[in-house]
Amino acid sequence: MRAFFKYAVTRFLICLLVIFIGVTITFVIPRLIPGANPAEVVIRRLQMAGTYLPPESVEKMKEALLKLYGLEGSLFQQYLRFWKEFLRGNLGPSFASFPTPVIKLIATSLPWTVGLLALTTVVSWLSGTILGGIAGFRKRGLFMKILEIFANAVRPIPYYILALLLLILFAYVLRLLPTGGAYQIGLSPSLSWKYISSVIKHGLLPALSLIILGIGGWFLNMRNLVSAVLQEDFVDFAFLMKLDESVIFRFYTMKAALPPQLTGLALQLGMIFNGTIITEIVFNYPGLGTLIYTAIMQSDYNLVMGVTLFSIVAVAFATFLIDISLPLIDPRVQYSGSSV
Amino acid sequence: MGFLHPVFSAIRRLFKYDPRFRFAFIAIACLVVFAFLSIFSPYDPRSSYYAPISQPPSLKHIFGTNGRGQDLFWLLTFAMKNSLIFSLEVALLSRIIAIVVGITAGYKRGILDQILVLLCDSFIILPLFPLLVFLKLIMRQMSFSTLAIVLALFGWPWDARLIRSQVLSLRERVFTYSAIFSGRSLLSMIFSDYLPHILPITLATTVNNMLWSLGFEITLSILGLTPLDIPSMGTVTYWAIQQQAMVMGTWWWLAFPIGLLVLLFVALYFLFVSITDYINPKARIISR
Numbered sequence: 001m002r003a004f005f006k007y008a009v010t011r012f013l014i015c016l017l018v019i020f021i022g023v024t025i026t027f028v029i030p031r032l033i034p035g036a037n038p039a040e041v042v043i044r045r046l047q048m049a050g051t052y053l054p055p056e057s058v059e060k061m062k063e064a065l066l067k068l069y070g071l072e073g074s075l076f077q078q079y080l081r082f083w084k085e086f087l088r089g090n091l092g093p094s095f096a097s098f099p100t101p102v103i104k105l106i107a108t109s110l111p112w113t114v115g116l117l118a119l120t121t122v123v124s125w126l127s128g129t130i131l132g133g134i135a136g137f138r139k140r141g142l143f144m145k146i147l148e149i150f151a152n153a154v155r156p157i158p159y160y161i162l163a164l165l166l167l168i169l170f171a172y173v174l175r176l177l178p179t180g181g182a183y184q185i186g187l188s189p190s191l192s193w194k195y196i197s198s199v200i201k202h203g204l205l206p207a208l209s210l211i212i213l214g215i216g217g218w219f220l221n222m223r224n225l226v227s228a229v230l231q232e233d234f235v236d237f238a239f240l241m242k243l244d245e246s247v248i249f250r251f252y253t254m255k256a257a258l259p260p261q262l263t264g265l266a267l268q269l270g271m272i273f274n275g276t277i278i279t280e281i282v283f284n285y286p287g288l289g290t291l292i293y294t295a296i297m298q299s300d301y302n303l304v305m306g307v308t309l310f311s312i313v314a315v316a317f318a319t320f321l322i323d324i325s326l327p328l329i330d331p332r333v334q335y336s337g338s339s340v
Numbered sequence: 341m342g343f344l345h346p347v348f349s350a351i352r353r354l355f356k357y358d359p360r361f362r363f364a365f366i367a368i369a370c371l372v373v374f375a376f377l378s379i380f381s382p383y384d385p386r387s388s389y390y391a392p393i394s395q396p397p398s399l400k401h402i403f404g405t406n407g408r409g410q411d412l413f414w415l416l417t418f419a420m421k422n423s424l425i426f427s428l429e430v431a432l433l434s435r436i437i438a439i440v441v442g443i444t445a446g447y448k449r450g451i452l453d454q455i456l457v458l459l460c461d462s463f464i465i466l467p468l469f470p471l472l473v474f475l476k477l478i479m480r481q482m483s484f485s486t487l488a489i490v491l492a493l494f495g496w497p498w499d500a501r502l503i504r505s506q507v508l509s510l511r512e513r514v515f516t517y518s519a520i521f522s523g524r525s526l527l528s529m530i531f532s533d534y535l536p537h538i539l540p541i542t543l544a545t546t547v548n549n550m551l552w553s554l555g556f557e558i559t560l561s562i563l564g565l566t567p568l569d570i571p572s573m574g575t576v577t578y579w580a581i582q583q584q585a586m587v588m589g590t591w592w593w594l595a596f597p598i599g600l601l602v603l604l605f606v607a608l609y610f611l612f613v614s615i616t617d618y619i620n621p622k623a624r625i626i627s628r
Binding site for chain 1: 458459461462463464465466467468469470471473474475477478551554555558559562563564565581586594598601602605606608609610613
């Protein structure tokens with residue numbers, strides 16, 4: 001138990017460090033760049049958008065914004081104030097849809113992102129791991145060969161390009177699935193079958209693109225892990241003992257190869273999250289990705305900053321949760337301390 | 341130039357026995373030649389409307405022209421050149437950080453090592469995309485070189501960990517012990533004896549890092565967050581999507597950039613995989 005405690009504490013430290021680094025970068029870099037004073041950026045963007053502002057109200061606005069961003073006082077005082085507001089969950093109001101607080105906008109789009117992310121990660125991780133395990137265990141077989149070529153070809157293509165190709169194929173060429181959105185326009189969220197089926201139909205394409213992209217990596221990793229495990233002595237003995245092949249597969253190879261795969265999941269969550277955001281932008285899915293995209297389009301500085309800070313915290317905590325569930329599967333982990 | 345000999349023989353062997361390497365080598369050579377063709381371009385990449393708009397591929401314009409009256413073939417030579425240079429910049433800069441951090445962590449061990457590993461892990465977990473979008477938004481004008489520096493600052497941790505573990509394992513080898521007992525200092529060993537072991541891995545991760553940075557360049561460009569007047573593989577695609585190439589039926593405007601991109605990505609990935617396999621047949625492919 002003490003070993004587990006030590007392990008969990010190290011992981012928690014990493015989690016805090018991630019949040020610290022992310023928040024500090026978000027704080028420091030805007031202040032390092034000349035002419036990127038957030039208050040001035042906001043006002044300039046408002047003026048660029050065609051809003052006429054009399055000089056005195058510009059001054060007043062600047063003062064209010066400086067206060068809002070905590071830009072008064074020394075850099076260190078600002079830093080402390082930044083943290084204080086952040087820890088209170090105060091991310092300020094959105095500018096494009098003033099005065100709705102940023103945190104409220106995030107809350108409305110969050111369920112879509114979490115749903116998409118959770119579903120596709122579970123499906124692609126599980127199926128990639130299982131198929132990869134089978135492929136590593138039985139080296140021959142046409143199906144596995146095809147799957148391997150497919151995984152190798154798809155893996156290097158960036159999220160955006162693959163999602164775009166799928167969109168062109170299914171929505172424009174084949175016209176099977178809708179081009180974007182989360183449900184049919186005009187329907188209001190309810191528990192009716194019409195609404196749910198619409199949600200499924202709209203979610204299919206984004207989910208499919210994320211699964212296709214994710215599955216290849218897990219497949220190849222697991223295949224390599226399993227072929228490495230197969231060379232271990234204990235597997236040889238299991239074969240010599242004439243154990244049932246399915247027993248060897250499940251308990252001797254899959255179980256031994258699983259922990260690195262889970263560690264991989266924890267380490268890659270940030271990247272998977274990036275992918276989800278990009279996919280949402282392509283398919284116009286109303287989650288955090290679309291939120292950040294419209295925020296870019298409307299130059300909603302505050303909203304982009306809010307989404308950034310929020311994603312850093314969310315990904316850090318999700319990674320922490322995966323990390324501390326690792327010892328449940330692999331008892332060796334808790335004794336190895338900080339090394340992954 | 342004696343030290344180049346093993347490099348050439350390795351390339352020859354890979355070329356002969358690894359079909360993936362053969363494909364990657366030929367494809368990348370073609371793409372580099374394609375990028376070099378930009379020198380002979382009759383058009384200035386920044387000018388537009390010098391040709392009739394939205395012409396399908398023909399003898400005069402091999403890849404057709406886009407909706408901004410630009411010849412796609414020559415435009416894409418510039419785009420390929422800029423994108424390749426960009427990804428090389430990111431890869432080289434982040435390699436320097438990775439090697440310094442990796443060697444320091446492996447050499448010092450102890451508390452400094454643990455702090456550096458903690459730092460690496462935190463950078464790995466950080467969701468980079470929203471952060472980059474945020475940085476781009478506040479820096480109004482961010483040139484491709486600035487973007488390269490920013491990406492390099494985030495692109496090192498996976499490889500630093502890899503190099504660190506390599507140094508740690510080299511430290512336990514017999515030759516290290518005999519050299520140290522004969523009076524060599526560990527630091528001089530790192531540069532004269534360890535570096536040759538580390539460089540092949542660094543080469544493989546360089547290719548991988550190029551893939552990663554190209555992915556970010558394209559994504560950020562398509563969102564309109566890079567200097568859009570400079571042709572890069574991403575910005576060319578941005579204009580095609582922005583001006584509704586799919587709806588207008590000008591398929592070549594999207595097909596050629598995306599086709600070239602997919603070719604580049606697959607070739608770089610095969611190069612990475614074949615180098616990794618060559619260095620260590622048992623090596624697991626580190627993702628990213």
